Amino acid sequence: MDLDTYRTGLDQWLDEHVAELTPPYAGVGTMQERVDHLSKVRRLCFETGWARWGWPEEVGGLGGSTILRAYLGEALASRGLVDPNFYSTPEVLAPAVIRAADPRLAAEFVPLLLSGEEYWCQGFSEPGSGSDLASLSCRATRGEDGWRVTGQKVWTSFAQFAQRCVLLVRTGTQESAHRGITVLFVDMDTPGITIRPLATIDGSEEFAEVFFDDVPVPFERTVGKPDGGWAVAMDILPDERSTSLWHRGAILNRQMDELLAKAPAESLSPTAVGETAQLLLGFRARSRATQYRLASGERIGAETSIDKVLLASAEQAVLDLVLEGLSQQLVLGDDAISAQWRADFFFSRAASIYGGSAEIQRNVIARRLLDLGPDR
Template sequence: MSEFNAGSAPGPLAGDVHTYTAAFEAWLAARPPAFVAAARPIPSYAERVAAMSELMRVLFDEGWARRGWPEEFGGLGGGIAYRAAMWEALARHGLGAMALFEHLEILAPTLLAMGRRDFAARVLPRFLRGDERWSQGFSEPEAGSDLASVRTRATADGDGYVISGRKIWTSWARYASWCLVLARTGTRESRHRGLTAFAVDLRSPGVEVRAIEQANGTDELAEVTLEGVRVPSGQVVGEVGGGWKVAMHILAHERGTFAWFRHCFLYRQLFDGLRPAAEAEDGGPRAEDGLLGEALLDLAAVRASSHVVMDRYVTGTLAGPEAAFSKLLLAAAEQSVNDWSLADDTDLAIGLQDEHAAVRRQDYLFSRIVTVYGGSQQMQLDTIAKQILRLP
């Protein structure tokens, strides 16, 4: 059981979502130092991680980040609506992004639903508090969108497994303590039926993490090499040979519920970039005003589609193939917000800038890859065509 299992939520934390949100808004309005530090533009990714980890510690200790998670696992009860309200309020008050804590809403629900209960009770509070962070080890040098071709192998050995292989484009691995690794326990011919998911401690002997600097200058991505890494059987997530089911559970969040969380911060990015309205030299509207309108419409589409997914999750229904719609709409919105951002301030493309402009340039360059990560745009369209429209 979790050491943080302290019973029912106290005070305003015990109320419904509206009571919780009002109390949290008042707390944020007082501008807590940890929030102010995390909300400022931080070009250095390492410094951004440190600031966000400190904010998560404060949010956890104050109880805000515990609401919406089961008491058995260190939470204070309640469902995803509390978490959605917390992150939306943080964005509205000026926080620029979830940073690597995006994985809270991608990996943590799967750990709770499919991991060993004693293991989840041990690691989730540390994850919520920012003491330990997680990454996701799916893609490999020769297995990207085709997860069924994963080659990293896990071999049974005594009371655990030994894992060897390479993972690539592993988000936040440099800053993570853990990685949820998809590895092959069956034959290569068994494809998706021969996969198993493991929670791997990246501090274990045999693990090497090499940061990959992206075009935007951050080192969010990494290559992870595992050479004879021992993993206890208690850190198997789901069933042995059931890794595909675990992966689909994760992707339902990465492509579905995550769209709600991410779009809140895209609104924040849009509003932070707004300057006093100016007219073109001929007295008419500026050319970039059209791009602003497109960005707002794209964000409205994400909000509508992801709200449907969130409603399903509140009732205990996991998003299926329709999560592909949210993923497509989110990618379009991310790019349209950043297209407007560059058109509105073309100096982002060149020269030295202040920290705010530097972060906006990072955001723009990152937006160019959003149609690839988490399943390419082509894979999402294929899912819609085959599994929803039933096309041949």
Template sequence: MELDEFRSALDAWLDAHAAELAPPFEGTGTLDEQMAQLAKVKGAAYDAGWTRWGWPERVGGLGGSPLLRGYLGEALTLRGLVDPGGYSMVEVLAPTMIDYARPELAAEMVPRLLRGEELWCQGFSEPGTGSNLAALACRAVRDGDAWRVTGQKVWTSFAQYAQRCVLLTRTGPPESAHRGITAMFVDMATPGITVRPLGTMHGGAEFCEVFFDDVSVPLDRTLGEEGQGWSVAMDLLPFERSTALWHRTAFLNRRLEQLLIDASSDSLSAAEIGDVFVQLFALRARSRGTQHRMAAGERLGPETSIDKILLATTEQALFDLVGAALAEDVALGDDTAAEQWRAQYLYSRAATIYGGSAEIQRNIVARRLLDLGAEA
């Protein structure tokens, strides 16, 4: 199906099913409510075929351009049917499964994720390892036809809801750095895994600590080859900065429109609104280019760090404007709209951290795109 045809048919379907797809709560809802809403919308969109477009047939998709997936997430976000954070995990994790899992495993698992029957999480960061991912220490040791995994992950988004985890482990000696990392696909119900949600300042316990105590993972759950985990990670990270980011851009557009409704006209200057609008426009233009490069079959890489820098800068600029224009509501208001603005304002502070910090993205641009030399 072509994009224009997909767009108009999807819009008509969303219009026809608006009432049943709408969230049963006002504002952002609790995290439990958001997750139930996500499963409901993904299930309905999968049954109607929408979620299958843009994915390969070998994993239950209907083929077609990834631009179709971009539009689906955008349409669902613009209508306030899903929160882009949870929704877009599929864009981050499914491509990795398709590229690196055994074909039978990908064919079995990816449809469950697309259908909203399952949620997966990404176990990369550790207490001592965020930016310097190559230093990760969560250990996996071969034991017959299984790995035995012991260690800890942290900041693992939605781990308390996840049935599976794309996990990075150290299988080589500690000094092997990026060469001694192996990726695997782990069932979260396996004995020995403990998940502890972490409270956040914006309210929802979105991420967790995850402990692995001698957890058995079958060898055929290895993603790629033993020692190939760094390539898996490097191929996955650009996906955090492509379609997922396009969906987040739609969310920012929606919130700018809402701000113009909620704020009094004397609390916002045309220049301030114009500045944020221009940033948002530039971000959207940049991300659109990335969607099209992906659709043309290009391999995404370090250039997606530019998209992430623009996203973080724009998200914080927008919510700085929210903070200034709705100052009292954001700080003290207790109605649903104020709580929603407050949660989103606070969450925007994380935009320069999640998916790789702003400083690290700038290092990547300096070294890998501008060839400005190694770190001193």
């Protein structure tokens, strides 16, 4: 399936099914409503094959270029049918599971994720280990018939809705920080796991603290080699800064279009509009190139930190402009659409934190791409 054929067919299908795919609530909706709606969209897209293109046949896909996945997310997000923050998790976690896990595990679980039957979460950050991920201390020890995990994760998006967690744990000694880390694929209903949702400034409970108290995990659920998890994690981070960001860009374009249609012309400074449009276009050009590199089979890495910095700058500029152009509605409006703008504004502040903070991305660019030397 080539992109043009896919695009024409998908656009037509979306036009015909838009009523079925549109969220049944106005504005942000509750977390449960959003999860239920996304499950429905995923199921419909999977059953009709649209969400299977671009994924390998071994995990329930129909093969074809990864560009098709990029376009599906873009098409859904730009019509306001999904929130990429929720929708794009498979782009972050599934490719690494396909590459590094036992193929039987990937074949069993990836189709459940793609078809909306289940959700996965990413258990990386800890209270004392965010930017300095290699210092993580959630530990797994070897038992006779599997690992036993004890420790805590935090900022785990959608943990309270997830059936599985791609979990980073320490299995080696602290002295070999990068080498002593392992990735486990954990069932979230295992006894010993406690999930406490955390309220965010945008009013949702998008993420959670997750506590592990002597949680058993079978050895077969190890993703990659024991003590070799750092390499898997370093593969996941570029995935987090590529296709999922392309999807996010589609929402930003939609927000910009809505803003320009609704805001009184005199409320927006032409310079600010021009600069924001430039940031959006800059991100889009960069992310498009990343999509084509992925599609050609190239392994992506540290250079995706550029995509992340551009996305965060564009997202915050768009929502700053919304605050300028729709300030009355954003600050005082008490209808569902105003609540949506407010939530979008607050969420945009997180764009320079999630997926690695802007400062850390700039460090990566300086050190690994520009060879400017180590941190002082």
